[in-house]
Amino acid sequence: MPSPFEVRPARDVDRRPLALLFAAVAEERDGIATEPPIDLESRAASWTLDGTTVAASGAEIVGSVHLDSSPHGFGEIGMAVAREWRGRGVGSALLEAAIEDARARGLHKVILSVFAHNAAALALYRKYGFVEEGRRVKQYRRTSGELWDTIEMGLLL
Numbered sequence: 001m002p003s004p005f006e007v008r009p010a011r012d013v014d015r016r017p018l019a020l021l022f023a024a025v026a027e028e029r030d031g032i033a034t035e036p037p038i039d040l041e042s043r044a045a046s047w048t049l050d051g052t053t054v055a056a057s058g059a060e061i062v063g064s065v066h067l068d069s070s071p072h073g074f075g076e077i078g079m080a081v082a083r084e085w086r087g088r089g090v091g092s093a094l095l096e097a098a099i100e101d102a103r104a105r106g107l108h109k110v111i112l113s114v115f116a117h118n119a120a121a122l123a124l125y126r127k128y129g130f131v132e133e134g135r136r137v138k139q140y141r142r143t144s145g146e147l148w149d150t151i152e153m154g155l156l157l
């Protein structure tokens, strides 16, 4: 039976769990741009709660998505799910919530950047209708020295 989780707007009490989740995903050095080290205290304190939706299982934050709304009608999202919770629909539930949030804010478009090798994220975004709009070549220099491409995606609402 799938483990239950709740999708809801982030609250002040979520700051540290959000920072911990972010740091754990950064440790993977794979899906998100940020790499360790991460200052948990400053990350928690500076987290922008407005536009953040979390997936919570009890007191644990198992996933989050942030919608950064621009004044130009589009919003950019970034998201992560705790490794042990992947493949159970958390990412889908969060992405649905973020798209709903974007509509509620009157935005006309949602955009995102994803590393070109990130098959799980690309599949998730395609499932919700995002289309590839371009590729940024050797955009991100990693601490390993590797240069990674990103795929730019967009969803017109």
Ligand SMILES: CC(C)(COP(=O)(O)OP(=O)(O)OC[C@H]1O[C@@H](n2cnc3c(N)ncnc32)[C@H](O)[C@@H]1OP(=O)(O)O)[C@@H](O)C(=O)NCCC(=O)NCCS
Binding pocket: 025, 030, 031, 032, 079, 080, 081, 082, 085, 086, 087, 088, 089, 090, 091, 092, 093, 112, 113, 114, 115, 118, 119, 120, 121, 123, 124, 127
């Ligand atoms: C990308 C990510 C958010 C997906 O979250 P998730 O909770 O595993 O997603 P879901 O379980 O809802 O799966 C959604 C879809 O993604 C696809 N998918 C998930 N895992 C996959 C995998 N390992 N390979 C290929 N496709 C995969 C499937 O199409 C799936 O839809 P389906 O179940 O209807 O077939 C998660 O893997 C993650 O946090 N990765 C690390 C951080 C990251 O890459 N963030 C995104 C940066 S752009």
